[in-house]
Amino acid sequence: MTARIGVVTFPGTLDDRDSQRAVxxxxxxxxxxWHRDKDLKQVDAVVxxxxxxxxDYLRAGAISRFSPxxxxxxxxxxxxxxxxxxxxxxxxxxxxxxxxxxxxxxTALHFVxxxxxxxxxxxxxxxxxxxxxxxxxxxxxxxxxxxYTADERTLDELEAEGRVAFRYASGGPARDGYGNPNxxxxxxxxxxxxxxxxxxxxxxxxxxxxPLIGTGRTDGLGLFTSVLKKLVSA
Amino acid sequence: xxxxxxxxxxxxxxxxxxxxxxGLKEDEYARVREILGRRPTGAELxxxxxxxxxxCSYKSSKVHLxxxxxxxxxxxxxxxxxxxxxxxxxxxxxxxxTFKVESHNHPSYVEPYQGAATGVGGIVRDIIxxxxxxxAVVDPLRMGAADHPxxxxxxxxxxxxxxxxxxxxxxxxxxxxxxxDACYQGNPLVNAGAVGVMRHEDIHLAKASGAGNKVILYxxxxxxxxIGGASILASETFDATKPSKRPAVQVGDPFQEKLLxxxxxxAFAEKLVVGIQDLGAAGLSCAxxxxxxxxxxxxxxxxxxxxxxxxxxxxxxxxxxxxxxRMCAVVEPDKVExxxxxxxxWDVIATVIGEVTDGDRLxxxxxxxxxxxxxxxxxxxxxPVYERxxxxxxxxxxxxxxxxxxxxxxEGGDELREQVIEVLGSPNLASKAWVTDQYDRFVQGNxxxxxxxxxxxxxxxxxSGLGVAIxxxxxxxxxxxxxxxxxxxALAEAYRNVAxxxxxxxxxxxxxxxxxxxxxxxxxxxxxxxxGLADGCQVLGTPVTxxxxxxxxxxGEAAIHPTPVVAVLGVIDDVARRTPIAFADEGxxxxxxxxxxxxxxxxxxxxxxxxxxxxxxxxxxxxxxRLLGEILISASRDGMVDAAxxxxxxxxxxxxxxxxLRGGHGARLVVPDGLSAFTFLLSESAGRAxxxxxxxxxxxxxxxxxxxxxxxxxxxVVDGEALEVQGEFTIPLDELRDIHESAIPGLLG
Numbered sequence: 017m018t019a020r021i022g023v024v025t026f027p028g029t030l031d032d033r034d035s036q037r038a039v040x041x042x043x044x045x046x047x048x049x050w051h052r053d054k055d056l057k058q059v060d061a062v063v064x065x066x067x068x069x070x071x072d073y074l075r076a077g078a079i080s081r082f083s084p085x086x087x088x089x090x091x092x093x094x095x096x097x098x099x100x101x102x103x104x105x106x107x108x109x110x111x112x113x114x115x116x117x118x119x120x121x122x123t124a125l126h127f128v129x130x131x132x133x134x135x136x137x138x139x140x141x142x143x144x145x146x147x148x149x150x151x152x153x154x155x156x157x158x159x160x161x162x163x164y165t166a167d168e169r170t171l172d173e174l175e176a177e178g179r180v181a182f183r184y185a186s187g188g189p190a191r192d193g194y195g196n197p198n199x200x201x202x203x204x205x206x207x208x209x210x211x212x213x214x215x216x217x218x219x220x221x222x223x224x225x226x227p228l229i230g231t232g233r234t235d236g237l238g239l240f241t242s243v244l245k246k247l248v249s250a
Numbered sequence: 251x252x253x254x255x256x257x258x259x260x261x262x263x264x265x266x267x268x269x270x271x272x273g274l275k276e277d278e279y280a281r282v283r284e285i286l287g288r289r290p291t292g293a294e295l296x297x298x299x300x301x302x303x304x305x306c307s308y309k310s311s312k313v314h315l316x317x318x319x320x321x322x323x324x325x326x327x328x329x330x331x332x333x334x335x336x337x338x339x340x341x342x343x344x345x346x347x348t349f350k351v352e353s354h355n356h357p358s359y360v361e362p363y364q365g366a367a368t369g370v371g372g373i374v375r376d377i378i379x380x381x382x383x384x385x386a387v388v389d390p391l392r393m394g395a396a397d398h399p400x401x402x403x404x405x406x407x408x409x410x411x412x413x414x415x416x417x418x419x420x421x422x423x424x425x426x427x428x429x430x431d432a433c434y435q436g437n438p439l440v441n442a443g444a445v446g447v448m449r450h451e452d453i454h455l456a457k458a459s460g461a462g463n464k465v466i467l468y469x470x471x472x473x474x475x476x477i478g479g480a481s482i483l484a485s486e487t488f489d490a491t492k493p494s495k496r497p498a499v500q501v502g503d504p505f506q507e508k509l510l511x512x513x514x515x516x517a518f519a520e521k522l523v524v525g526i527q528d529l530g531a532a533g534l535s536c537a538x539x540x541x542x543x544x545x546x547x548x549x550x551x552x553x554x555x556x557x558x559x560x561x562x563x564x565x566x567x568x569x570x571x572x573x574x575x576r577m578c579a580v581v582e583p584d585k586v587e588x589x590x591x592x593x594x595x596w597d598v599i600a601t602v603i604g605e606v607t608d609g610d611r612l613x614x615x616x617x618x619x620x621x622x623x624x625x626x627x628x629x630x631x632x633x634p635v636y637e638r639x640x641x642x643x644x645x646x647x648x649x650x651x652x653x654x655x656x657x658x659x660x661e662g663g664d665e666l667r668e669q670v671i672e673v674l675g676s677p678n679l680a681s682k683a684w685v686t687d688q689y690d691r692f693v694q695g696n697x698x699x700x701x702x703x704x705x706x707x708x709x710x711x712x713x714s715g716l717g718v719a720i721x722x723x724x725x726x727x728x729x730x731x732x733x734x735x736x737x738x739x740a741l742a743e744a745y746r747n748v749a750x751x752x753x754x755x756x757x758x759x760x761x762x763x764x765x766x767x768x769x770x771x772x773x774x775x776x777x778x779x780x781x782g783l784a785d786g787c788q789v790l791g792t793p794v795t796x797x798x799x800x801x802x803x804x805x806g807e808a809a810i811h812p813t814p815v816v817a818v819l820g821v822i823d824d825v826a827r828r829t830p831i832a833f834a835d836e837g838x839x840x841x842x843x844x845x846x847x848x849x850x851x852x853x854x855x856x857x858x859x860x861x862x863x864x865x866x867x868x869x870x871x872x873x874x875x876r877l878l879g880e881i882l883i884s885a886s887r888d889g890m891v892d893a894a895x896x897x898x899x900x901x902x903x904x905x906x907x908x909x910x911l912r913g914g915h916g917a918r919l920v921v922p923d924g925l926s927a928f929t930f931l932l933s934e935s936a937g938r939a940x941x942x943x944x945x946x947x948x949x950x951x952x953x954x955x956x957x958x959x960x961x962x963x964x965x966x967v968v969d970g971e972a973l974e975v976q977g978e979f980t981i982p983l984d985e986l987r988d989i990h991e992s993a994i995p996g997l998l999g
Contacts, residue, residue: 027505027508027509028418028508030420030508033695034694038695067420068417071504071506072418072505126410126688127417128687128688129689129690158692158693191987191991222695228698229698230692230697
């Protein structure tokens with residue numbers, strides 16, 4: 017028996033097929049979920065993929081957050097179901113208040129697409145247990161509203177509670193993917209809730225799961241194998 | 251105001267009509283009257299004027315474009331040829347691929363962001379209309395001088411528009427070009443290409459057949475934007491004395507287009523669609539007349555049923571509007587309900603606006619009165635055809651006599667090093683990452699190769715590894731020196747780029763960018779380029795499946811360089827066998843394939859160092875290109891090479907530099923006997939590539955080249971932290987990287 021991992025499609029979602037593929041490559045069953053449908057089809061975990069849901073109109077993630085499927089996702093997330101928000105999915109999670117903070121426009125004011133070096137800061141989450149603390153990974157990053165922002169107290173809390181899951185890695189040249197690509201506060205690329213079941217990040221691990229495709233690395237697979245191991249062993 | 255109905259038009263033959271303002275010529279207007287046997291109604295005049303525009307009717311180019319069909323090589327791969335929204339090619343395993351390149355030049359100069367964005371939108375709808383899922387886009391761009399202030403207005407806007415639209419659609423941007431030249435200052439070229447994949451049985455065509463079938467307009471509401479875009483904007487020379495054409499540019503909404511893609515593909519999957527057409531240039535006028543014209547019956551349309559953004563629009567404006575993100579489908583009556591349900595699922599507005607009739611007329615009604623009654627073929631396909639006069643320009647001989655071979659050459663290694671650095675740091679050869687890093691190249695998770703690779707490559711089948719590759723190339727400087735050869739060089743380069751990645755070239759699409767066809771000099775350039783391309787495709791066995799002509803790229807008397815941009819599509823059985831450009835491993839041997847001659851006419855060196863354009867472009871030998879392609883493909887498939895890179899502008903030094911930087915390794919080069927270091931590094935002879943060969947494969951590889959008769963010269967080895975040309979100069983990799991990467995951000999950043 018393997019785990020069933022749902023992937024939500026909102027209007028304007030782009031990386032739903034990619035996330036389904038990543039789930040399959042990791043060895044789990046991918047279950048498409050539709051934004052208008054509250055039914056989560058008995059999945060064991062949910063991925064909110066990237067894209068421009070509702071065209072990012074009003075504010076990225078602001079409209080999707082009110083879709084019927086999110087009612088169930090919010091409820092289940094609070095009950096402990098693993099939920100991963102990637103890029104636009106991360107934005108939806110902050111709009112839904114499952115994660116603190118918000119994303120502003122990149123400091124360069126334009127879309128940035130590159131291979132990004134990340135440091136795994138916390139392995140105490142459902143989605144990062146397969147990594148080692150401090151491990152450096154490289155996955156694609158691609159967004160225009162990726163600048164993580166929160167008030168100082170929230171940031172201090174995140175740090176103190178070890179809830180920064182991924183940070184943009186420094187220590188090398190920009191051409192090798194090092195450095196903060198968008199002006200995110202404290203180089204934060206991804207965070208988790210206190211329980212460790214809800215994780216959001218701006219870079220795209222689902223684009224780094226096959227050796228031939230994209231960056232040619234499979235560093236992103238760890239997020240999906242992490243949750244799969246947890247679900248199968250549970 | 252009286253509604254100008256068909257009846258009213260019959261009764262008032264003497265009414266003055268604004269045919270001139272709508273872009274028709276006097277004899278064209280007379281021809282419309284002759285066809286109808288009366289004066290056209292306002293709505294009919296609107297339709298004829300847009301559909302008979304240069305942009306929609308190809309009236310100046312048609313007689314020449316026929317060669318693409320007449321000279322087309324026999325190809326079993328061709329499933330749908332010229333004339334449909336896009337050509338379709340068989341790539342095996344039951345898959346078919348559709349691709350096309352189009353221009354959005356004029357709108358992008360007027361309003362760079364929206365012009366470029368809607369260019370992407372239009373080409374993507376062409377792909378969907380064939381029944382395919384779009385899988386990639388490419389954007390060949392040509393801008394004015396890199397250091398001109400207006401380039402800073404146009405280029406960032408164009409790049410943001412392409413990214414803003416394409417990224418939001420979830421289409422990886424995997425290739426294209428960026429060329430700067432002062433000749434494009436007032437007429438930048440924004441070409442957009444797209445690739446789509448489908449199963450053979452999913453091919454759809456733009457035709458309305460079956461009396462009683464419903465015509466459904468779906469997508470965005472119709473507004474007042476883009477009225478006259480095709481007839482006024484894209485079919486005339488820019489003129490500073492005329493009023494602003496800004497309102498003629500359309501405004502795009504990629505979110506709406508993304509929904510349109512998904513709901514269209516879902517409707518196709520359920521076999522609900524008889525015929526389909528996207529609404530691009532000329533909007534509803536085009537969609538209704540083409541659907542009706544290609545089908546077996548007529549069509550009746552109730553214009554009152556078209557959902558509007560602006561309720562004050564007149565019927566003429568509704569017919570001419572180029573509002574984006576709209577499509578028109580023909581659906582059998584018992585499938586209409588299901589079609590509308592799918593549209594509703596995707597929050598797409600869909601409305602039945604008419605039906606197919608068993609007559610042969612296109613009839614359009616407004617408030618219950620008939621305002622259009624035409625034979626749709628006369629609108630869509632039987633427009634005027636011109637045999638424009640053309641003649642070899644009087645200056646052509648002088649230009650060709652001004653041989654670049656006579657330009658002063660560098661003396662000694664130090665001066666050569668200086669000039670090499672100057673060439674490598676010039677905007678045309680420098681890294682384009684500033685542009686391409688604003689495009690999503692990863693989305694859909696099938697990108698095998700993307701810029702700065704020689705071609706973009708996309709996996710089609712996860713099971714077998716089947717993939718397709720696309721490359722676009724063009725060189726206006728070569729084409730200015732000799733348009734026939736220039737077009738063939740563009741073809742040869744794109745062909746070589748596809749083969750260098752390991753894919754077998756299958757078919758061609760083109761975007762032919764020229765000045766005003768009313769100038770016999772320009773018309774000659776066009777005629778020569780088309781002839782060159784058609785002849786070239788015949789030799790290479792790659793038929794032209796479709797494309798686009800963009801004329802009137804001219805400000806006042808000054809036309810752009812003739813710029814045929816050629817896209818070559820190739821197929822690869824297993825993407826795991828692809829060959830990248832990067833020198834990834836030390837010790838691999840570098841071989842130069844092909845012959846190097848003293849060819850500097852139109853070269854990057856002559857432009858950068860001497861600001862010179864004259865002489866003849868490099869000679870073309872298409873049989874040699876074909877052989878080189880076969881060697882590259884075999885070497886890739888059999889794992890004989892680790893890297894391959896085509897040689898084109900900037901010559902060998904530009905290619906080696908890119909491969910070194912991509913792989914993070916240096917190279918030691920030895921100048922072959924019989925060549926000067928200068929010619930070896932900077933000549934732009936065609937039919938050449940460099941490959942990196944693992945030592946274990948050297949014998950097998952050179953044996954193959956020897957047996958097939960392809961010159962292969964060992965020129966060095968991948969090694970160290972610098973690019974060294976023995977006996978001449980050394981450039982450390984860090985310096986090389988700085989030169990290569992800082993030029994464009996320095997100009998634009």
